Amino acid sequence: MTSALWRMExxxxxxxxxxxxxxxxxxxxxxxxxTVVAGGGFNYGCHAARALGKRTAAVTxxxxxxxDVIAALERIDVDVYPSFCPQSTCLSIxxxxxxxxxxxxxxxxxxxPIGPDEVAGVRSRAFVVGPSFRGEVELETLQLLSRGSExxxxxxxxxxxxxxxxxxxxxxxxxxxxxxxxATILKVDSVEAQFLTGESDHRRACRALHAEGAREVILxxxxxxxxxxxxxxxxxxxxxxxxxGRSGRGDTCVASxxxxxxxxxxxxxxxxxxxxxxxxxxxxxxxxGTHEEVRKxxxxxxxxxxxxxxxxx
Numbered sequence: 499m500t501s502a503l504w505r506m507e508x509x510x511x512x513x514x515x516x517x518x519x520x521x522x523x524x525x526x527x528x529x530x531x532x533t534v535v536a537g538g539g540f541n542y543g544c545h546a547a548r549a550l551g552k553r554t555a556a557v558t559x560x561x562x563x564x565x566d567v568i569a570a571l572e573r574i575d576v577d578v579y580p581s582f583c584p585q586s587t588c589l590s591i592x593x594x595x596x597x598x599x600x601x602x603x604x605x606x607x608x609x610x611p612i613g614p615d616e617v618a619g620v621r622s623r624a625f626v627v628g629p630s631f632r633g634e635v636e637l638e639t640l641q642l643l644s645r646g647s648e649x650x651x652x653x654x655x656x657x658x659x660x661x662x663x664x665x666x667x668x669x670x671x672x673x674x675x676x677x678x679x680x681a682t683i684l685k686v687d688s689v690e691a692q693f694l695t696g697e698s699d700h701r702r703a704c705r706a707l708h709a710e711g712a713r714e715v716i717l718x719x720x721x722x723x724x725x726x727x728x729x730x731x732x733x734x735x736x737x738x739x740x741x742x743g744r745s746g747r748g749d750t751c752v753a754s755x756x757x758x759x760x761x762x763x764x765x766x767x768x769x770x771x772x773x774x775x776x777x778x779x780x781x782x783x784x785x786x787g788t789h790e791e792v793r794k795x796x797x798x799x800x801x802x803x804x805x806x807x808x809x810x811x
Contacts, residue, residue: 511577514552515757516622517543518643519629519656520587520609521560521567526745526782527592535745535783536567537589539628539653542746543753544576545784546774547626549792550757555579557617559609561586579620583610587630591745598744599689599720603659603666605631614638624649624760626753629656631666637673644680651683651756653748654690668693678711683759685752688719700724701731714764716755718748723772725755725764725804732764732804734772737795738779750785751775769800 517540524537540556547554555577560567564586568578590604612635625643627650629635634656644650657677660669671677671694678684684707686694691703704715704726717724722735754774758767773795778785 511555511621512553513555513577513620513622514760515543515547515624515626515753516555516557516620517541517547517626517628517753518557518612518617518635518639519543519627520612520634521558521564522587522589522630523564524745525588525590527590529593529596530742533782536564536570537746538567538587539626539630539656539746539749541567541571542749542778542784543626543628544571545574545786546750546753546778547757548574548576549774549785549787549789550754550770551789552757552760555620555622557612557620559583559612559616561609579616581610581612581616585609587634589630593744596741597720598741598747599687605661605664605666608661609634611636612639614642617643622647624651624756626651626756627656628653628749628752631655631659631661632657632669632671633660637676640677640680647682649682649756649759650680651685651752652677652681653685653752654694655687655748658690658693675711678707681712683714683716683752683756684712685716685718685748687748688717691717701726704731716752718751718775723751723755723768723775725768727764729808730764731807732768733807734768734800734803734805736772736776736779737799738776740780743779743781743783745782746784747775747779750778765804765806768804769796772803773800 519540522537695706697703725732755771758770
């Protein structure tokens, strides 16, 4: 399908969740060995949103040789709006310890950025933007998405992680204030939160990010999720028997949270997000389970969660 044709098709539909970001072919290295998976935050996110029954679309850039990921998404009824470029983004992700927050990322090739033209015509109640590093999604793209949606979720990793001699490193975020002002939900992990705020305490970090303008903060860490909406903290653990699917944890978590947040308050949305992400953590690759499996885990293991606290206010 040509770019003009898919834009025409997109303009005739309205989605509940649209995930935006470049496809990545990931080589994952752990103590158990080496695996190659089809990655990208948009890919993990779309599987999570569909599992929760949302009308879902994807906007991505990739090389034509990687069209298998498009076919895989279309098989689960995700509409994919791709723009092709000479090469896909390829990453090496090494986990030197059992802590999923500790990882070393190396970049071997880069796809082209996602500009306003790539998202033009796509209508969605929520956009989940999950870049791998700075420069992947342009500021003008985010501004366009913010004007046409109820929820714009932005993952901080795609703006503080920069490519330096093939390695991803954290660097200062020049457009931080502008992006905070248009984001409905800011997603960080514990390492990113500490880098941005200097706070190792999850709650203090969330409060600091909210004070800078982030309306709702979702923070993932090795043990679970913290959400702060400016009034209350909501916390729920990950309950996983294994940690084999740690790559894509945050992308799965935020997409499932946003999917639930369209109709639920944070108290309920975090339960569904924690449960779905727990199931994903047990198996490498995107979540392939069912809505019923998530519902069962919510009912059996999350009846005492989330823990809710005003944090002294």
